[in-house]
Amino acid sequence: MGVLQDANRKQIAGRRRLDFALHLLFVAATSVGVVVLMALLVDILIDGASRLQPDLFNQYPSRRASQAGMKSAIVGSLYMLVIMAPLSFVLGVGAAIYLEEYAPKNRLTRLIQLNISTLAGVPSIVYGILGLAIFVRAMQLDRSLLAGALTMTLLVLPIIIVSSQEAIRAVPRSRREASFALGANKWQTVARAVLPSAFPGILTGVILAMSRAIGETAPLVMIGAMTYVAFLPNDLLDSFTVMPIQIYNWIARPQAEFRELAAAGIVVLLAVLLLMNFAAILLRNKYNKKV
Amino acid sequence: MLNRQMSKGILMLAMAMLLVFAAACGNGGSGGETGNAPAESANGAQENGGSKPAEEEAKLSGDIVIDGSSTVYPLTEAAAEEFNKEHPDVRVTVGVSGTGGGFEKFAAGEIAIADASRPIKDEEAQKAKDGGVDFIELSVAYDGLSVVINKENDWVDHLTVEELNKIFAAGSTVKTWADVREGFPAEPITLFSPGADSGTYDYFNEAILDKKGIRNDDLISFSEDDNTLVQGVAGNKGGIGYFGFAYFEENADKLKVVPIEAGNGPVEPTLETIKDGSYSPLSRPLYIYVNKAELERPEVKAFVQYYIDNIGSMAAEVGYVPLPDEQYAKEAAKIEG
Incomplete structure (x- = not known):
């Protein structure tokens, strides 16, 4: 014992x-x-x-580190976000709703699904090549803000679709059934029962995808985003630059002062990312309470 | 209800971004995407005003798209920056897709000027011809490719072109410094080189390696970022690497430059030896290639003229060596011809 x-x-x-x-x-x-x-x-x-001084936000690129700023890069990045966000939101969430709620469960759907998951892992430079061929050359958008935003939309779409699908799938079946039981049709059910409860998840996915896009350089360099741009884009077809490109250029310069500028640029980029993620959390909490 | 919620969500998203935007660029950018060009340019003129009265020259405007070598970029950036002070309405943009990438876009007629850290290759020129692009070549400054070694390397006082070839060329059997020259210690050698896409590598390949290509084994590291090469050589006692003069000049406290012997005694790269051509064969001219059809546009012509007339005084500031004055005069004549 x-x-x-x-x-x-x-x-x-x-x-x-x-x-x-x-x-x-x-x-x-x-x-x-x-x-x-x-x-x-x-x-x-x-x-x-x-x-981290006003000059960084007010000045255009310069050969002198003491006078250089990233105004055009900051504005370029933000314009691109503003164009890209609604586009990728509508397309991505639309595709997710179709795949989860409407699409018949057959081989074709599974094939599409497999494709999307694969695309989510494709290296970003590949999207750059795609964007160069389709938007810049075939559609003749040149090296414009619009071509850049469309390329980035392609890049983040798979991520948004997959994360939105997860969010929609997580909505309990009982909600849908309750809605159908009350005589609602498919769209009414999707719009009033499923999406409101999936919305926080969808939004988080969208904003995280945007955060990825704002840090991307390779596809934009590929489609021909510029490095020296000393004006702000006036319309969708103007050329542009973005923060990561400017930062990379500064890091690669021989003079050490440019490296300080690059560090400051990285801080700004991180601050924007942090703000976006913060917004994602706020929005999620807001909608979580409502549903 | 959902629709309202969704649109509210989007609105908040947009607002959040606007907030960031407003915070980020205080006074600028309020024009918005569809902003108005006149207001923007008027603003620009005000900011840069005073440098030259408007009556003196016809007001130029338009876009000039430039792309190509990242080595030439600082020069073109300098020219564009100063040119913009006189002609704020001309919108010059410069990209860095590499000498090869630049020529590709140049041949397709997508850009007005290509920056190049080596002369155009025959097949690239042919491509341009096929694309209907007629061009002129202008040299704008010199760069001295600098061969550097670690600060603690006390055995190398100079290297000959043959020795460099022996170290770097494809199929090289050099594993330690003792293999390079009799009397050198058996310190393991580590090599650092710009990537094969860069014009810097192309030039080295032609001047030193007899176009045989560079060795590719586990003793050599490649990087497109010259600062990485600097760190590599600075961190390896047996390290050796090569890159543009500006990168040596800025890191002269961390690295030792190797005088090169090509038949006339060892020559160290300095502003003088690069300029007078005695630092041979590693001093190379840097170029811009201008599309002749684009040169018809007054703003392009003005920019190219400005570039050639002024780059000499700005080259040293960004780490390059100006051409002799008479050379600039020759280049300027090409623009007219």
């Missing part, structure tokens, strides 16, 4: 030790990411702090 109890106790102690060890491991796993990220942020803030 006593022996058995001892064995039990040992076993339990052993499990506790294992539990504790795994606990430590997971804490370590979490902190590696956080610590590295913090170190990066602090490093960039230190490098860029001296350049």
